[in-house]
Amino acid sequence: MFAVTGASGQLGRLVIDALLDRVAPTEIVALVRSPDSVSDLAAKGIQVRAFDYDAPETLAPSLAGVTRLLLISGNAVGSRVPQHDAVIAAAKAASVALIAYTSLLNADRSPMLLAAEHKATEEMLAASGVDHALLRNGWYTENYLMGAGAAIAHGLLLGSSGDGIASVAARADYAEAAAEVLLRGLTGTFELAGDTGFTQAELAAALAEISGKPVVYQNLPQADYAAALEQAGLPGPFAAVLADSDARAGEGALFDDSGTLSQLIGRSTTPWRETIAKGLVA
Template identity: 55%
Template structure:
């Protein structure tokens, strides 16, 4: 019997990864879901999944949470700027637990990427390499939800704003990435593997705006802005300036092709085509 643990299960990706494990036929009794507050994952407990308290900043909680588990999905922390220390705590707990596989959600070509967001992922991959643990790297590109989550705003203003130029992004749905994580966790040939994960068909933000216009019947255009101007727009919309700057930098990375991958790794892992842009837009409008 193999026991699977998913960190950050109160977040979108972690919760979907737990559900993907169950959909793959893993018994709920063999799945452990962790969160800082287990009340936030009571719905998973209702499915028969064991829930445990785990805080990336609390090594003792991590040691207790990982005790007795075989395979771990480390969902990267959302605390940009604090991720490396937090991930180090999880890695150390995994070493003490003697886990047989640790999967980590990284970013496209983390080893060579110039995106500001890639720095902490690259450092974490370095910690994993030095840990001696059997590791599989899940290098996720952008989420489709990064765009479809802003559909109402785009329709209200008739525009999608960004700084990505004509760059293409290999975005896929969170559910696609979660399914890939579950597939990698249950497979027996994943130690040492590096998966460059992204949607089957990369698109430009102009193409995204056109898809939104076609599906909604509303005129929507893409307006490409200089990165400082786009940062200012995001700050005006309520985002903290440092985070807004990271998002604008990521758009510049898209312009350079740094969030595009033609590997096909994602559809191969999940055994089906990835979620299309049209389907994602349609679901968001519905």
């Protein structure tokens, strides 16, 4: 029995789609805070169970019968350590045989602020005694679509990563890898990133080519970029984390050329220009 947390999210749904290509719906459990949000999955014959990271006492019963669990990291930055700890404890109590966790590229040595909670979760998994796989995901190409519209509108892409290269892959590539790990019962650490990547200047050039409008990249000091993000409407703490991630990308934190992701899914990762182009049209 395969279970996926955060099944209503973008990654979770893609993982379930990948599993459905290989196993019967009755072998899949979708774990979500609000079961009504995935009524379409229930209609396909998938088991839908309530699963709230912030309600630890409810977690173990929802894992009954589950043998392999994908723990998709929570989206509440700053609260993920206790949330993940609760899920790991529940999985152990429910005798889950394998936990696969969506971590961060090079989490054990990454200088990113975002790495701290992932590193702590990895340490909790190691201490749990439960067999586990660390899916150390790089950035999704789709992450860069969030600011693409504004960059095209203003002809200016802002950032703090300088000439740093981000080895990106489509969200579906990472989802396929997660499904593969669950299906094969793999354990260990997987540094997952795209076969190709780009600098922010190269992204700006691609946005210009795709849109037919001029777009240039302007590199800013980290503090100035954080201020620009906050001015654009992001909460201050979140803007600071994003600016830190971008600056650390400039130091190589999002670069990986191991090819582990493409080896795991048995094909090349989705070209980043293709994902950007499709996203701009959508």
